[in-house]
Amino acid sequence: MKISARNVFKGTVKSYETGIVNVEVVVEIGPGLEITSIITKTSFEKLGLEIGKEAYAIIKGSNVMIGID
Secondary structure, X not given: OOOOOOEEEEEEEEEEXXXXXXXXXXXXXXXXXXXXXXXXXXXXXXXXXXXXXXXXXXXXXXXXXXXXX
């Protein structure tokens, strides 16, 4: 994976809360360190995110995105 964002944090999905359109995803990037992102339900499903799965929190400007290998 190559991206232009400089702030990439590898972690695991700790929890998520599904809404009608969006999903709030919490990624634990270290003991007691969490990053929360709100992504579309479609993106959540396409990424196959689930608790315990490795994921990346990618921060560019004021946005937090979630990515996988």
